[in-house]
Amino acid sequence: MDEVRLASADVVAVSSRQVIPDGAIAWQRDRVVAVGPRDALCSKYPRAEETLHTGCAIFPSLINLPSMAAVSSCAGMPVCAAGRAGR
Secondary structure (H helix, E strand, C coil), X not given: CCCCEEEEEEEEEHHHCEEEEEEEEEEECCEEEXXXXXXXXXXXXXXXXXXXXXXEEECCCCCCHHHHHHCHHHCXXXXXXXXXXXX
C-alpha cells in the first residue's frame, strides 16, 4: 500500500465554496483522500510526509474549465503545485 502524503496551505475547495485557512490535502497515489484543517489531517495521518506551502493556496481537483473561470480573479497570487516549494 502506498503512503499517504500531505500538502499544507490555505485550501480553497471550489466545489463546496469553502476556504480552509491553514488547511491541507491528503492524497494516496493519484487520489485525494481527505481535505480539511491541517491539524486534523496531521492527527489522522501521523506518518504522512508533509510538504508546507506557506503563503500559497491549494485548489484540490481544480481541473475543469468552469471552476477555473470562478477563480480567475486570483491572477497574480502565488501558486504552488503539491510536492514543490512555493515560488
